[in-house]
Amino acid sequence: MTQLILFNVMNGLIIGAFYALMAIGLSLIMSLSDVINFAHGGFLAVGAYLAYSLAPYIGFWGGLLVAPVLTAILGLIVEKFLISRVYGRDPLYSLLLTFGLAFIFEDGTRYIWGAQSLPYQVPGWLMSPLSSSFFFLTGYRMLMIVLIVAVVAGLFVIMTRTRLGLRIRAGTLDLETVSILGVNVRILRNLNFGIGIYLAGLAGVLAAGQLGLQPTIGDSLIMPSFIAIIIGGLGSLTGTLLGGLLIGVAQGITTVFFPSASEAVMYVMMALVLLVRPQGLLGEEGRF
Amino acid sequence: MSGYALVAEGLHTYYGKSHILHGISLKVGEGKITTILGRNGAGKSTTLRSLVGLTPAREGKITVFGTETTKLPPYAIAEMGVGFVPEGRKIFANLTVEENLKVPVDRPGKWTIQTVYELFPRLQERRNNKGRQLSGGEQEMLSIARALLLNPKILILDEPSQGLAPLIVREVFRIITQMRAEGMSVLLVEQNVRMSLEVADWVYVLNDGEIAYSGTAADLQADEALLQSLAGVSAEKWEI
Ligand SMILES: Nc1ncnc2c1ncn2[C@@H]1O[C@H](COP(=O)(O)OP(=O)(O)OP(=O)(O)O)[C@@H](O)[C@H]1O
Numbered sequence: 001m002t003q004l005i006l007f008n009v010m011n012g013l014i015i016g017a018f019y020a021l022m023a024i025g026l027s028l029i030m031s032l033s034d035v036i037n038f039a040h041g042g043f044l045a046v047g048a049y050l051a052y053s054l055a056p057y058i059g060f061w062g063g064l065l066v067a068p069v070l071t072a073i074l075g076l077i078v079e080k081f082l083i084s085r086v087y088g089r090d091p092l093y094s095l096l097l098t099f100g101l102a103f104i105f106e107d108g109t110r111y112i113w114g115a116q117s118l119p120y121q122v123p124g125w126l127m128s129p130l131s132s133s134f135f136f137l138t139g140y141r142m143l144m145i146v147l148i149v150a151v152v153a154g155l156f157v158i159m160t161r162t163r164l165g166l167r168i169r170a171g172t173l174d175l176e177t178v179s180i181l182g183v184n185v186r187i188l189r190n191l192n193f194g195i196g197i198y199l200a201g202l203a204g205v206l207a208a209g210q211l212g213l214q215p216t217i218g219d220s221l222i223m224p225s226f227i228a229i230i231i232g233g234l235g236s237l238t239g240t241l242l243g244g245l246l247i248g249v250a251q252g253i254t255t256v257f258f259p260s261a262s263e264a265v266m267y268v269m270m271a272l273v274l275l276v277r278p279q280g281l282l283g284e285e286g287r288f
Numbered sequence: 289m290s291g292y293a294l295v296a297e298g299l300h301t302y303y304g305k306s307h308i309l310h311g312i313s314l315k316v317g318e319g320k321i322t323t324i325l326g327r328n329g330a331g332k333s334t335t336l337r338s339l340v341g342l343t344p345a346r347e348g349k350i351t352v353f354g355t356e357t358t359k360l361p362p363y364a365i366a367e368m369g370v371g372f373v374p375e376g377r378k379i380f381a382n383l384t385v386e387e388n389l390k391v392p393v394d395r396p397g398k399w400t401i402q403t404v405y406e407l408f409p410r411l412q413e414r415r416n417n418k419g420r421q422l423s424g425g426e427q428e429m430l431s432i433a434r435a436l437l438l439n440p441k442i443l444i445l446d447e448p449s450q451g452l453a454p455l456i457v458r459e460v461f462r463i464i465t466q467m468r469a470e471g472m473s474v475l476l477v478e479q480n481v482r483m484s485l486e487v488a489d490w491v492y493v494l495n496d497g498e499i500a501y502s503g504t505a506a507d508l509q510a511d512e513a514l515l516q517s518l519a520g521v522s523a524e525k526w527e528i
Pocket residue numbers: 303306308326327328329330331332333334335375
């Protein structure tokens with residue numbers, strides 16, 4: 001029983017880390033550009049498929065390194081030529097645009113790589129359990145956790161130690177004032193979008209090794225990611241991280257005791273948070 | 289008299305459909321303090337926002353040291369050496385003092401984080417405090433320091449003394465005159481008529497989006513009746 005719980009908590013942490021990666025990117029874009037990026041899951045799929053196609057040439061590790069970067073570059077292009085055009089308009093424009101993009105990504109990947117799911121090759125030694133009593137603890141899962149922790153830590157360093165990060169944080173509060181200080185806010189929003197999409201691309205590559213590849217691979221992650229933002233508090237990176245992990249673990253534990261509720265549990269959590277602390281767990285105070 | 293740092297001709301500015309500025313023309317003398325006075329809602333802030341590109345004028349022309357800036361975005365105008373201290377200070381409450389000072393782009397010149405700390409020692413003491421923890425006076429200093437880091441040739445301030453204690457107001461005006469002494473051109477919007485007339489070289493009075501008066505500060509100061517009728521100066525404003 002303990003092992004079963006551990007297994008599911010572990011599962012929950014990993015899925016929660018994916019939610020967090022997605023949610024942090026969504027939250028960065030939402031805070032600085034007022035755009036709810038419904039195409040985020042589509043970018044995740046692009047990252048996964050790019051890694052799949054690159055792996056024969058540059059191997060698993062090369063794909064892991066390069067695919068998220070390529071996805072981020074695609075993000076920079078999409079932001080510059082499409083999304084930036086609806087800034088400052090009614091939010092309906094950006095909703096429709098990113099919704100449309102989500103469909104384009106999904107059908108695009110289906111067209112290029114096919115509708116059937118594809119296996120994603122992870123080096124064999126990563127797939128074997130670390131020990132027989134902890135059969136669920138594979139090297140790949142450890143790798144995912146280490147990578148996600150490292151990337152999130154890196155993001156925190158960017159946000160607190162670099163001028164780019166400071167300007168992004170200042171811009172989430174008051175972009176107009178950032179612009180009168182000589183900062184090109186078009187470029188700032190572009191780079192910020194790229195950072196968010198990098199995280200989605202990385203989530204895609206990592207998810208591919210765990211779940212295999214399908215054009216809809218991002219779909220199951222997007223809703224929990226939005227909820228992670230609400231639970232954690234919009235504008236708080238730490239809160240968003242926490243929100244993602246909490247949802248994942250709660251789902252894992254619910255799977256043990258009340259499997260049919262594992263989907264619903266995050267909505268219950270969201271409702272509770274909205275009732276007790278509408279600004280989210282670390283909202284306002286924690287505003288990064 | 290030397291040339292002009294900034295020249296605006298016939299500005300018409302709108303918020304959506306409401307027509308706020310009706311052909312504003314003004315000049316900011318190089319190395320001078322130019323003041324804009326006017327009642328609440330006269331369009332002073334809107335004028336400044338048009339000059340710095342935040343609310344671009346729909347008609348008219350703005351030049352900064354001879355280069356046209358009318359259609360430029362705010363960051364490009366800032367990069368030409370136009371520093372702006374906005375109404376309400378607009379400091380970044382979620383950043384520390386020092387982080388606030390790292391937001392502006394570097395333009396070469398005398399002002400660095402170190403030299404603005406020397407100008408405002410209080411900011412150095414508070415360097416690790418968040419913007420939201422600062423008093424009004426400290427916020428004003430931070431807002432001025434932030435603009436100085438651009439090493440501006442023109443400094444534009446929107447009601448810097450608003451809501452500050454008399455002692456701090458004096459300090460703010462001292463800084464403004466110091467900037468002029470260092471060769472900066474200053475455009476100042478103020479409610480504190482007495483203090484601003486004392487430091488200003490040239491005055492504009494704005495009324496309903498139009499220039500109602502333009503002249504030297506000394507002339508306007510000498511004619512209190514005119515001042516009353518133009519700017520609706522209330523008696524309390526003369527205290528301090
Ligand atoms: N964002 C806005 N949208 C619509 N109308 C606005 C906006 N900002 C200001 N106005 C209107 O434009 C007019 C001029 O406002 P402005 O802020 O320029 O005046 P002001 O002279 O700076 O006043 P104050 O002394 O109160 O700061 C006012 O009638 C105001 O109601």
